[in-house]
Amino acid sequence: MASVVGIVEDNKKIRDLIQRYLDMQDELSCPVAVDSVEEMQEYLEEHPAPDVILMDIQLPGMSGIKGIGLIKEKYNDVDIIMLTVYHDSHKIFNALRAGASGYLLKHTSLPEIKESILKLVDGGAPMSPQIARKVINHFQENAPKKNTDSDLTPREHDIVNGLVDGLSYKMIADRYDISIDTVRAHIRNIYKKLHVNSKAEVIAKSLKGEI
Amino acid sequence: MASVVGIVEDNKKIRDLIQRYLDMQDELSCPVAVDSVEEMQEYLEEHPAPDVILMDIQLPGMSGIKGIGLIKEKYNDVDIIMLTVYHDSHKIFNALRAGASGYLLKHTSLPEIKESILKLVDGGAPMSPQIARKVINHFQENAPKKNTDSDLTPREHDIVNGLVDGLSYKMIADRYDISIDTVRAHIRNIYKKLHVNSKAEVIAKSLKGEI
DNA sequence: TGATCAATCACATATTCATGCGAAGGGAGT
DNA sequence: ACTCCCTTCGCATGAATATGTGATTGATCA
Numbered sequence: 379m380a381s382v383v384g385i386v387e388d389n390k391k392i393r394d395l396i397q398r399y400l401d402m403q404d405e406l407s408c409p410v411a412v413d414s415v416e417e418m419q420e421y422l423e424e425h426p427a428p429d430v431i432l433m434d435i436q437l438p439g440m441s442g443i444k445g446i447g448l449i450k451e452k453y454n455d456v457d458i459i460m461l462t463v464y465h466d467s468h469k470i471f472n473a474l475r476a477g478a479s480g481y482l483l484k485h486t487s488l489p490e491i492k493e494s495i496l497k498l499v500d501g502g503a504p505m506s507p508q509i510a511r512k513v514i515n516h517f518q519e520n521a522p523k524k525n526t527d528s529d530l531t532p533r534e535h536d537i538v539n540g541l542v543d544g545l546s547y548k549m550i551a552d553r554y555d556i557s558i559d560t561v562r563a564h565i566r567n568i569y570k571k572l573h574v575n576s577k578a579e580v581i582a583k584s585l586k587g588e589i
Numbered sequence: 590m591a592s593v594v595g596i597v598e599d600n601k602k603i604r605d606l607i608q609r610y611l612d613m614q615d616e617l618s619c620p621v622a623v624d625s626v627e628e629m630q631e632y633l634e635e636h637p638a639p640d641v642i643l644m645d646i647q648l649p650g651m652s653g654i655k656g657i658g659l660i661k662e663k664y665n666d667v668d669i670i671m672l673t674v675y676h677d678s679h680k681i682f683n684a685l686r687a688g689a690s691g692y693l694l695k696h697t698s699l700p701e702i703k704e705s706i707l708k709l710v711d712g713g714a715p716m717s718p719q720i721a722r723k724v725i726n727h728f729q730e731n732a733p734k735k736n737t738d739s740d741l742t743p744r745e746h747d748i749v750n751g752l753v754d755g756l757s758y759k760m761i762a763d764r765y766d767i768s769i770d771t772v773r774a775h776i777r778n779i780y781k782k783l784h785v786n787s788k789a790e791v792i793a794k795s796l797k798g799e800i
Numbered sequence: 801t802g803a804t805c806a807a808t809c810a811c812a813t814a815t816t817c818a819t820g821c822g823a824a825g826g827g828a829g830t
Numbered sequence: 831a832c833t834c835c836c837t838t839c840g841c842a843t844g845a846a847t848a849t850g851t852g853a854t855t856g857a858t859c860a
Contacts, residue, residue: 770810
């Protein structure tokens, strides 16, 4: 069944263009396109909420970022994609923090917008590549630095993953179809390599990214 | 001029397949495909660094995540794309923090891999949609940091911290100057509240921020 | 004031873990 | 051919953990 899309965009030309295009698609319908958050709120009180809302940031009245919060608060299942010309980090992060599930720049083509909506409905998160780059950079700036040399073998990594998943030796043995004594043997070697002597430490090291 | 791509991937079939495909493209060349970070390092000492490296996580010897750090340290201009089956949040974030510029899941098709590389060279950051979703969710979780309302009591949090530090029951008892049986009692209650039944799971949950 | 609950402690038992010792097949490389 | 090293397995034992069934004190709250 077709996903329902709403649009909040103050430029009438763009708004109508996108609405007509999306409504034309088999997989989508676009019954509502308004030019402010306030109007969208009124709409939502009298109609079932769309699955996805495309939202501009610069709008008459309330800003799109503020709108995200208000809409997500009442209609938590709605996914919101920002569609805007702004590519400065502050706006991007505020929008994402407020609850946006995607962030597209306005030069995005109509077919790409369609693809993004479908991606979103499918559990993905559409982002323009430049946006993704900024998001990733944000991670790297806040990165702590680490350095260890563990050099575990592939099998040993398997065992570590089992431990991280909270499995007992027996469960790990079952998962990889080997004997529990083999698991023990691997664990012994892992402990030696990592200079630890308990499951707990291995799990901690692994989750901290030190392996 | 064509961008140069390197591959670090231990599965020979996949590695050769990707290399042949990429090398066939007009916009790309792929002169090096090895199965470990160590081999890539050797290569880099005797050849000019590629523009982009595709890297697996699970590798013989050093893990791909650690490899990112070492390679970026010496060859800062190389962009690294993770290409892996892991969609575990911690692996994703550790890879990004270590300096990866993209993160693709292994079911990504060859043309999509090609597109991702071109996107990266063009200043974007290729990510599988599911990965992008997790990255975005990470933002949203860190903004309203209130949802971590585990119903653990203060004392229970102490005990959890002890476990995370890799302490035994006895050591925890000493640290807080209580009896080992009291530690046991707390642990029992913690397990009930978190619906787990081993130290390992508590530590994992805690380090994943689920407590 | 009686109920609730966090925090403390005890005893018992079954399971799991940590660790030492030893061994054997197979792949990679010298 | 010979040597590493990964992977597999077995046995054994003491330490640590998981789990059950209790009990007592004090603080909070309806």
